[in-house]
Amino acid sequence: MTERMWNNHEMRSSYDVVIIGGGAHGLATAYYLAKNHGITNIAVIEQKFIGYGGSGRNTAILRSNYRTEEGILFYDQSLKLYEDLAQELDYNLMFSQQGHFTLGHSTASMQALTTRAAYNRALGVNSTILDPPEIKKMLPEIDISNHPRYPIMGALYHPPGGIIRHDAVVWSYARGADQRGVHIHQLTEVQDILVENGEVRGVKTNRGTIHCKQVVSCVAGWSSEICKMVGIKLPLVTHPLQALVTTDYKPWLHHVVVSSTLHIYLSQTDRGELVCGNGIDHYPHYGMRSTLGFLESYAAHLLELFPILHNVTVQRQWAGLCDMTPDYSPIISMVDDVDGFYINCGWGTWGFKGSPASGWNTAQMVAERKTPERIAAFRHDRYVKNRLVGEKAAASVGN
Amino acid sequence: MPKVLVVAETKNGELKKPTLELLSLAKSMNLQAESLLIGKEVSSQADLLAGYGSGKVYVADDAGLEIYNTSKYTSLVADAVGQSGATQVWITSSETGRDLTPRVAARMGVGALSDVTELEIDGDNITATRPCMATKLVQQCRFTKDGLRVISIRAGAYEAEEASPETADTVSLSIPEGDSRVEVRDIQVEESNEIELNEASIVVSVGRGTGGTEGCDFVKPLAGEMGAAFGASRAVCDAGWMPHKHQVGQTGTVVSPDFYFAFGISGAIQHLAGMSGSKVIVAINKDAEAPIFKVADYGIVGDLFKAVPVFQEEVTKIKN
Amino acid sequence: MEIIVPIRQVPDVALNIRVNEGKVVEDGVSFVISSWDETAIEGALQMTEELGGEVTLLGIGPERVSEALRKGLAMGAHKAIHVLYEEGQTDSFGYAKIMAKVMEGRNYDLILTGKQAQDTDAGLTASMLAEFLDLPQVTNIIRFSDLAVDGMTLYRKGDHGTEVIGIKLPAVVTVNDSLNEPRLASMRGIMMAKKKPMESLSPSDLGMGAEELGLQGSMTEVLKFEKPESRKEGERFEGDETETVPMAIQKLVSEAKLAV
Numbered sequence: 010m011t012e013r014m015w016n017n018h019e020m021r022s023s024y025d026v027v028i029i030g031g032g033a034h035g036l037a038t039a040y041y042l043a044k045n046h047g048i049t050n051i052a053v054i055e056q057k058f059i060g061y062g063g064s065g066r067n068t069a070i071l072r073s074n075y076r077t078e079e080g081i082l083f084y085d086q087s088l089k090l091y092e093d094l095a096q097e098l099d100y101n102l103m104f105s106q107q108g109h110f111t112l113g114h115s116t117a118s119m120q121a122l123t124t125r126a127a128y129n130r131a132l133g134v135n136s137t138i139l140d141p142p143e144i145k146k147m148l149p150e151i152d153i154s155n156h157p158r159y160p161i162m163g164a165l166y167h168p169p170g171g172i173i174r175h176d177a178v179v180w181s182y183a184r185g186a187d188q189r190g191v192h193i194h195q196l197t198e199v200q201d202i203l204v205e206n207g208e209v210r211g212v213k214t215n216r217g218t219i220h221c222k223q224v225v226s227c228v229a230g231w232s233s234e235i236c237k238m239v240g241i242k243l244p245l246v247t248h249p250l251q252a253l254v255t256t257d258y259k260p261w262l263h264h265v266v267v268s269s270t271l272h273i274y275l276s277q278t279d280r281g282e283l284v285c286g287n288g289i290d291h292y293p294h295y296g297m298r299s300t301l302g303f304l305e306s307y308a309a310h311l312l313e314l315f316p317i318l319h320n321v322t323v324q325r326q327w328a329g330l331c332d333m334t335p336d337y338s339p340i341i342s343m344v345d346d347v348d349g350f351y352i353n354c355g356w357g358t359w360g361f362k363g364s365p366a367s368g369w370n371t372a373q374m375v376a377e378r379k380t381p382e383r384i385a386a387f388r389h390d391r392y393v394k395n396r397l398v399g400e401k402a403a404a405s406v407g408n
Numbered sequence: 409m410p411k412v413l414v415v416a417e418t419k420n421g422e423l424k425k426p427t428l429e430l431l432s433l434a435k436s437m438n439l440q441a442e443s444l445l446i447g448k449e450v451s452s453q454a455d456l457l458a459g460y461g462s463g464k465v466y467v468a469d470d471a472g473l474e475i476y477n478t479s480k481y482t483s484l485v486a487d488a489v490g491q492s493g494a495t496q497v498w499i500t501s502s503e504t505g506r507d508l509t510p511r512v513a514a515r516m517g518v519g520a521l522s523d524v525t526e527l528e529i530d531g532d533n534i535t536a537t538r539p540c541m542a543t544k545l546v547q548q549c550r551f552t553k554d555g556l557r558v559i560s561i562r563a564g565a566y567e568a569e570e571a572s573p574e575t576a577d578t579v580s581l582s583i584p585e586g587d588s589r590v591e592v593r594d595i596q597v598e599e600s601n602e603i604e605l606n607e608a609s610i611v612v613s614v615g616r617g618t619g620g621t622e623g624c625d626f627v628k629p630l631a632g633e634m635g636a637a638f639g640a641s642r643a644v645c646d647a648g649w650m651p652h653k654h655q656v657g658q659t660g661t662v663v664s665p666d667f668y669f670a671f672g673i674s675g676a677i678q679h680l681a682g683m684s685g686s687k688v689i690v691a692i693n694k695d696a697e698a699p700i701f702k703v704a705d706y707g708i709v710g711d712l713f714k715a716v717p718v719f720q721e722e723v724t725k726i727k728n
Numbered sequence: 729m730e731i732i733v734p735i736r737q738v739p740d741v742a743l744n745i746r747v748n749e750g751k752v753v754e755d756g757v758s759f760v761i762s763s764w765d766e767t768a769i770e771g772a773l774q775m776t777e778e779l780g781g782e783v784t785l786l787g788i789g790p791e792r793v794s795e796a797l798r799k800g801l802a803m804g805a806h807k808a809i810h811v812l813y814e815e816g817q818t819d820s821f822g823y824a825k826i827m828a829k830v831m832e833g834r835n836y837d838l839i840l841t842g843k844q845a846q847d848t849d850a851g852l853t854a855s856m857l858a859e860f861l862d863l864p865q866v867t868n869i870i871r872f873s874d875l876a877v878d879g880m881t882l883y884r885k886g887d888h889g890t891e892v893i894g895i896k897l898p899a900v901v902t903v904n905d906s907l908n909e910p911r912l913a914s915m916r917g918i919m920m921a922k923k924k925p926m927e928s929l930s931p932s933d934l935g936m937g938a939e940e941l942g943l944q945g946s947m948t949e950v951l952k953f954e955k956p957e958s959r960k961e962g963e964r965f966e967g968d969e970t971e972t973v974p975m976a977i978q979k980l981v982s983e984a985k986l987a988v
Contacts, residue, residue: 017697256912296756301795304802308918319919322912419888476886478855478865503887506843507867510820510852514859519821519947522850539956540849542741545752548951552943589864589896597889610988634988652906659905667986684959688984690976696966705962705984706976710969718973723988726981 014180015059015187020194023220024052026375027212028227029199029235031055032064033175033361034353035227036182036193037368038375043189045369046376051191052221054214056198056231060179063229066297066329067361068252068286070265070276072109072170074136076125076403079386080338081132086383087366088169094365100181102173103279107264109170110144112314114159114270121402122165129167136167147264150315157313159270170265172276172284175361182368202238202350209239209349223375225351230295230330232354239347243340243354244392245332248289249296250358251303253326257281271310272406283321285311288406289331289358299326333357336397337404341371342389343380351375352389359404410532412441413466413494415485416457417502423453425607426500426563428460433566434498435461437529442466444488444581446481448474454576460568464492468581475595476504479587482511487581489516489556495532501560502606513558520558521549525565525685532557542658543681563606564664564685598653605654605661608637610669611686613656615641615679617672617693617712621649627671627716633723639663641679657682671712675700729781729877730836731772733805734827734854735765737789737796738847750952761796764842766803766910768903771872772840773804773911778875781837782806788813788826794926801921802913808926815931815942820852822946827853828860829934836898837877843868843902851902858900866893867902 026042028035031053042048055061071091073084095102113119122138129136141153144164153161183193194216201213202224211220226235230247262277272288287307290300304326312319332354334340340355353371356363370384380388386398412434416427427443434441443462445454447469454465466488473480485508489497497512499505501523513520525546526537534557535550551557605611612631614624624644631638639656640649656663657678664685671692673679680703683689691704692712701707708715739745739757746753761769772783785800785808787793797808811826818826831839839858844851851867858865870890871883877897884891885904895901913921931941943949963979965972980986 013697294756298756298758301798304913304918305922308915312915312919319916320914322914323918324912417887475891503868503885506851507855507865510855511859511865513821513852513947514824514856519819520852521948522852535951538849540953541739541745541752541847542849543956544741544745545747545953546956547953549948550951551947552949553947555947587864589899590866591894592891593894594892595886595889596883596892610986667980667984684956688980688986689959690980701964702961703959705959706980707962707964708969708972708976709964709966710972714969715973718969719977722974722977726977726988 014184015193018192020052020197020216020219021192022217024192025050025221026223026225027219027221028053028225029212030062030227030229031059031193031195032062032227032229033179033182033364034229034356034367034371035225036179036186037364038225038227038353038371039186039191040182040189041369041372042376043186043191045372048376049190052219053186053191053193054197054199054212055193055195058195059183059193060176062231063329063331063356063360064175064179066252066327067175068274068276068284069172069175069361070109070170070274071104071173071362072167073134074109074111074125074129074165074167074170074403076128076400077398078128078132079398080400080403081129081134083366083383084363085132085134086369087363090365090369091173094178098181098185100177100184102177102181104171104173105279106169106171109167109265110148110267111165111167112161112266112268112270113163113165114161114268116162118270119163122163125403126165135169136165139164139166148266150261150317152314152316172265172278178364199235202235204239204347207346207348209347223349223351225353225371225375227353229354229356229360230332232332232352236352239344239350241344241347243352243389244335245355246293247295248292248331248333249294249298249328250286250289250331251299251326251328252284252286253304253307254285254324255283256322256324258283258321266314267406268310268314269406271313273307273310274406275311282324289333295330297328297330299328331357335392336399337401338398339363339367339387340389341367341374341384341387343374344389357404359400410439410496410529411492411494412439412496412498413488413492414441414443414462415497415499415508416443416445416453417500417504418445418447418450418453421447421449421453423456425568426502428568429563429566430498430500430561431457431460431462432569433527435569439529442492442494444485446473446484451578454578455574456571458574458576459571463577465576465578466491466581467578468583470583472583472586475592476507477586477590477592478507478511479590480584481508482515483584484581485512486515491579496557496559499560501562505560509558509560516556516558518555518558519551520560521551522560524559524561527559527561534559543684562664562685603635603637605637605639605656605663608663609666610634610636611639611656611663611665611667611683612636612669612671613639613641613673613683614644614650614671615673616643618644618649623672624649626713630716630719630723633720636669641673670700670704671716673700674698675703729776729779729838730784731775731781731838731840732784732786732831732836733765733768733772734786734839734841735769735796735800736762736842736845736847737787737793738762738845741846747953747955750954752953759792759796761799762842762846764844764846764903764905767905767907768840768842769800769803769805770908770910771903774908775875779877784809786827786830787811788823790814797926798921799913801924802917803911804917807924809929810926811929811931811934813931817943817946817949818941819946819948820850821856821948822941824853824856824860825940825945826931826934826936827857829936830929831861838897839900841902843904854900854902861900863898863900864895865900866895868904869901870904870906
């Protein structure tokens, strides 16, 4: 008999909690609501199939070497949850904690990396600065000469960082939630959120209306669309983010390599393929389509770092959507004007690594109906109160 | 007055079913039809063409026409059109038809519509429906200028009606020289007494659920017993469990039989593109959520290895 | 050996294709080289690798077609010609006329292309082009051999077997995807593609007037696109196969008139 990891259920007419978005964040929230708080009458509503959005499209890099105190502690919690997650969910997540390099190619960059290393260490996160010869010892194929346009000046080396199999995370959270009684409804599109007297009453979908008192939005790139339904405007702008994977080669790259200045990152899966990513496309757009411009720009920068890769062939390109916030930090928050509505978004290019902590803390917020201390800094009203959590330097590539 | 010239197709000296479908279609639309019979030792088929409704039958019977030859066949069609005064040329959308249709159209200075699955005819005004985008969409097209209408029609899109015996009024065509730059030397045929996929009214097909060559061979005898052609999904052929000639799909053979039995096939979109024209789809799969059940007229959720022997029993019962 | 490979840029048919008011929605669609044309590019590259010479790609369409041409150059083709064409709906006849104009005065031994384009699945343009150029044609080839500058042996997938055909060049040949597995573009190939020559032409450069372009130059038109009628799920039988199979067969015989 075919065994399913999660089951299809008839949609009930009411649930205690409805989570919109069947990605890693939504499913982790459902899982921790059930596991940590005993709340199981939950529906996860997914417009396509689970992992269709960012969770299935990211380059699966995990790390906690962020810049702000709030950020470092949040991603550190997340990384520690990841370390035990395969055991917890009883599924091989292929988490390879192989170490993570962020290369610096300018004095400004090195200054920022050095500060990050110091902040990391102060908060108990393992990060250190390496000079080019030390980098070369660990990445023999890298070009540390003065030949490239922006020669390497050093790197932030972060041993706990690594890569994981993103699909496995989605599927195993789904299974864990399903085993605890959560209903996952795929191919179900939310058409409206019903609010009366400032309180959430239910959700209207293409398969019927669900009555509920608590709705959590975990839809990342589509957040503006969902928040429109409750009349909330968020400072999010959605940009495409592209990625590519090469054909497979025998294992040669044993660490994750990121270059902010060159806007590229790469890692090698244990199947031997290089998974490669870039910065976001410059323009806001909802199209998850691949362009030649990305390929050309990536190839140029990659060959500056690793000249031996000139014959590496590109197997496949794809793209996902990133909901960018002004401070490159997420928004995990209750909403004052709408009681029972919770947003979890603003994950930009930094979402997948935060999934476990995002789910954990969002679940706590929904269960206790108040904001946990650890994510207090990520409230949506911080923009109005000018309390931004500036993570641009650490969250993405581009400086 | 519209007049259709049907380009007949033969195999081993016998008319192929799609040709009969085209003539029956013309008849059902009350269109005057004539036909063109090309091949080696095919003249005897002229009467059958007449029986299906053809008026004059233009015959080009020659050893050099046994294997398809673009230049010779195109010249013959042009000749027949000239002599018959046909306003429409209908060709089956076979491999031969796909090569011939555009060459004929361009020769006559007109356009063409290919792989049509539905026709609406009002005199010489034709609206045709045809699949596109790997059969994910259909498009409705028409001819925009006056002139000869050249169309290729998918086999199985229409039914062949019963024939009444007739004697044909034949016209012999002179055999063209052909293009000296092309030498059609030979045809490599895999000898088999198996029913061809694109001719069968029943197809028994296997997918990944069979688990390997042994599994496919377990199902194959049922095809023989049902008088069916044996097909396989792309996954099965790519994995080397069955030769590619059995492949059903857009890159294999597109089939539209009366009955399509899918054993252990999940129903991926590429496969559906190759058999969605089947009249009745019967799916046997142990996964109740397999996509094929959404398109199957009869869906049996069960183990194909247990089902096949029961099928064989029932088929034997029916035959006796 | 000089080979011209006309390629077509199409929406990626592996993805969801949507229709709005009878037209295909292009917004947010990924465009790719039609897969049979990729096979043709690979075939052409293999031929020039054996005999020497160059592969020139030909693309007709709006600005975005240049991306498809660059991807083909990244695979290893040597040059590209882009006919910048924005005249709207054009059928195979119309495209074949434009291609014939492009070929005028050009030196080539072979025109090699996919047997059909993945968006129209029409399979008409190449043969019409062959007729307009008065060239011999062989379509749907699955193999080639005996390569020489003036001719070769081609193996065509016919209705009754594999047709073995000797052809003298120049000629028009179309390919079946069993011919080869197209190579992927390498990082260096992608970089070098930017430097390879891309000739840009307009229909007026080709001396074509409005009556030869768009719908005016076409012989057929598409009235609308639609999603095909989807089949509905029929009857389901679950349980012991010794019971479900006879039940299903009984229905097949009585309702669907199955006869063996």
